[in-house]
Amino acid sequence: MSIKTSIKEHFTNNHLNIRNHFENGSLKSHWDYFFQDNLELALSNQIHLEGDLNLRRVLGFRRFSWGDLDECACLFKNVFSADPWYDEWVSLDQSRNYLKELIKNPVFEGFVMCEDSKIMAACLGHRRSWWMGKEFFVDEFFVENERQGNGIGTKTVDLLVNTLREDGYTRITLLTNKNIPAEAFYLKNGFYNNEERTVMVKEL
Ligand SMILES: CC(C)(COP(=O)(O)OP(=O)(O)OC[C@H]1O[C@@H](n2cnc3c(N)ncnc32)[C@H](O)[C@@H]1OP(=O)(O)O)[C@@H](O)C(=O)NCCC(=O)NCCS
Numbered sequence: 001m002s003i004k005t006s007i008k009e010h011f012t013n014n015h016l017n018i019r020n021h022f023e024n025g026s027l028k029s030h031w032d033y034f035f036q037d038n039l040e041l042a043l044s045n046q047i048h049l050e051g052d053l054n055l056r057r058v059l060g061f062r063r064f065s066w067g068d069l070d071e072c073a074c075l076f077k078n079v080f081s082a083d084p085w086y087d088e089w090v091s092l093d094q095s096r097n098y099l100k101e102l103i104k105n106p107v108f109e110g111f112v113m114c115e116d117s118k119i120m121a122a123c124l125g126h127r128r129s130w131w132m133g134k135e136f137f138v139d140e141f142f143v144e145n146e147r148q149g150n151g152i153g154t155k156t157v158d159l160l161v162n163t164l165r166e167d168g169y170t171r172i173t174l175l176t177n178k179n180i181p182a183e184a185f186y187l188k189n190g191f192y193n194n195e196e197r198t199v200m201v202k203e204l
Pocket of ligand 1: 074079094134141142143147148151154155174175176181182185188
């Protein structure tokens, strides 16, 4: 059993006392790292609907590691091949290569949200040391198709913001399409549209 799994199990068995300890002090973010209660509650509702009353799932937010590449490439391909993007990723190799390019960037930073050990959301980006401060640029953000609309993206943004603040970041920027659900999602999560900016493209 991994150290992290042992810690999770220990805390699950001592749920209330340990939780109070974490919430009363500066260690709250560590509590968040192992347990995301609201989300867990939302998911336990789903589990209830599936008739699996005894199953208790542990959710975790952590940094991306190279071992996550294949799982993320598969998730990425499934998500962006579907509505509203309909990207034409022809193979897993293609999406894996694309993500590999992002990850090899020396200033890459990535995060994943897991249920037990399964990745259900990922946020992959990179650092930009701008004159106004350290900025996190989101290259890709995606939640497993069947899990979208259940608060996972919002929780991931919350945890991302906490982590980046602790790391000295001062802003998050990203590009997305206008008039798609993702735009509404970002607006609801405190992002704003920079009307002074435009995206320029030259086809070659
Ligand atoms: C955009 C995305 C990351 C949001 O995560 P999420 O877990 O689905 O979002 P949440 O449940 O936390 O928030 C729900 C809100 O986000 C918006 N939303 C965006 N995509 C949605 C979807 N597929 N289903 C439901 N709501 C969605 C809605 O405004 C919704 O608010 P509402 O419930 O009041 O209608 C996720 O839906 C996703 O991966 N979409 C496909 C890939 C994508 O577009 N990524 C962003 C590219 S920059």
